[in-house]
Amino acid sequence: MADSDPNMGRDTLEGGRARSEAISWQELLAQDSRPAPAILTEESYEYRGSEPLDASRYTSEDFARLEREKMWPHVWQFAAREEDIPEAGDYTVFENAGRSWLISRQEDGSVKAMHNVCLHRGRKLRTEDGTADKFTCPFHGFAWNKDGSFDGMPCSWDFKHLSAEKMSLPEAEVGRWAGYIFLREEKGGPSLEEYLAPLPEFFKRWRHEECTTVIWVAKEVPANWKVTAEAFMEAWHTVVTHPQLLPFTGDANSAYWIYGDNVNVNHVPFGIMSPHVDPDGKTQQWIVDEFCKYNGRSADNYDAAGDPFAVSVPEGMTARAALGAAMRAGYSAQTGYDHDDATDAELLDGLVYNVFPNFAPWGGFMPNIVYRWRPGKTPDTCLMEVRIIARVKKGDPMPHGVPMKLLTKDQKWTDAPELGVLGHVFEQDMDNLPYVQDGLHASKTGKINLGDYQEIRIRQFHQTLDKYLGAGAAE
Incomplete structure (x- = not known):
């Protein structure tokens, strides 16, 4: 009935x-x-x-510190969607648990995740999303290409001790699934598909x-x-x-x-x-x-x-x-x-x-x-x-x-x-x-x-x- x-x-x-x-x-x-x-x-x-x-899991700064040190760097974090950065040069700023990242679309369509911190004096390179082939620090002009490789700096004569190889922006591991972009700060451990299982099979x-x-x-x-x-x-x-x-x-x-x-x-x-x-x-x-x-x-x-x-x-x-x-x-x-x-x-x-x-x-x-x-x-x-x-x-x-x-x-x-x-x-x-x-x-x-x-x-x-x-x- x-x-x-x-x-x-x-x-x-x-x-x-x-x-x-x-x-x-x-x-x-x-x-x-x-x-x-x-x-x-x-x-x-x-x-x-x-x-x-224990209630302190939610209130303790010591517990939050343990999360920052022992958990967040080792898990796959949902950082962006593909449509957030559809074209080469598009980037989005992703911040979590004390870290700041540039999620950047490359010329071949791949995605890189780089630390959003100038390796000179520590200023964040970007605070808003946008499009750029180069990330130039607004403080002193140190610059990086969109793939994280070092481009150069003013007064290079005063930095002979810094090689371009040493100055590449640190990268995170990147994984992509079903329109989602993930990063993992510390490399190693299960692949993204293994980590998400059985979600990839379900969401097909x-x-x-x-x-x-x-x-x-x-x-x-x-x-x-x-x-x-x-x-x-x-x-x-x-x-x-x-x-x-x-x-x-x-x-x-x-x-x-x-x-x-x-x-x-x-x-x-x-x-x-x-x-x-x-x-x-x-x-x-x-x-x-x-x-x-x-x-x-x-x-x-x-x-x-x-x-x-x-x-x-x-x-x-x-x-x-x-x-x-x-x-x-x-x-x-x-x-x-x-x-x-x-x-x-x-x-x-x-x-x-x-x-x-x-x-x-x-x-x-x-x-x-x-x-x-x-x-x-x-x-x-x-x-x-x-x-x-x-x-x-x-x-x-x-x-x-x-x-x-x-x-x-x-x-x-x-x-x-x-x-x-x-x-x-x-x-x-x-x-x-x-x-x-x-x-x-x-x-x-x-x-x-x-x-x-x-x-x-x-x-x-x-x-x-x-x-x-x-x-x-x-x-």
Whole structure:
């Protein structure tokens, strides 16, 4: 029946692991209008223990120093997208954890990542993105070519002790995948593909290399970078923090899976009513109407008649199937690509992947969110970035990505209207995160307790972090 409740409750224990009494993610996908690929249905979970975490991981400068020294130089860091620097000579400045880099496109299309520091007196060579065949220091005029080789300096007679070979800018290792550019400061260790596995295999289906950045907003957050990132590693805070999403968000139907040390995912279904909502009198049409009304609230004078997703749910069809069909047709028309075999989940749901330590791309065929979190100058601040990438229409040239809009500390996410309803959601998170940071400083126990299933991604994250920092890092 069209109006039947898909969240038929039952008590399920699998392998000793408690689960929500709601319909599971896999059962939900089995009802979708297209067969789901194995990457979305094969569970990857393992119990990782239930021990508390030490609050000082988020507040201590000593712990932040260990991260800078032992973790950040040895991990693959998402530094840029290909469309940020499309032409030879284009460069972008990437800064993280006390380092500054020039990500520069070379004549042969390759990319180099060089330290953005003059080897004379230490001035940063560039502070803004741009195009240049040569990087000349504004202080004394020492100059480097775009490949990092030394070009020359004024008064060379006074620097006979410096050879051109010694003066090449130090380089980082560069890796490229699916339109993303990564760097690793210290060479050695797993290749980028090995580090990202199984993401490259999963994302073959969603082809992020065919996308460009259409929205990019960043804001300083008064909370540790891990506190902020972890707010986006679970959906179960929706019931309290984002109650307006419950009519069409299966928060308790979500799946939480981990892959090895570096990759994890939270699959969050949309187009389904939260098990926390009283289903009495709620129809499948009500779910669609609530979904469309909410997502249209960011537009002036929202008109359902002009919304291609404001569909009528036929008798015998679920809201998910109706929304999936509308999005299947809509995205096919917008992009010129055939989406006939795309599952409802790939068109509608939050397929939120994380790669250690701070890269979080969404999967699926819709415009995808890409998160990145970077530590601030103290453990109590960070920079949170939200990119949205969208598929370029088939046959069209790849356009330059939009530049990053940096909100001031006092601005709100809603001051970036291009984010739409996401800005309101992020502001609700901001109502928590500064007080989480304050609470961690004030904690009497100094301990953080995690759920075994819904917060498994957070536990995996910290266990991987400890592998870089060494035994006893949590104490």
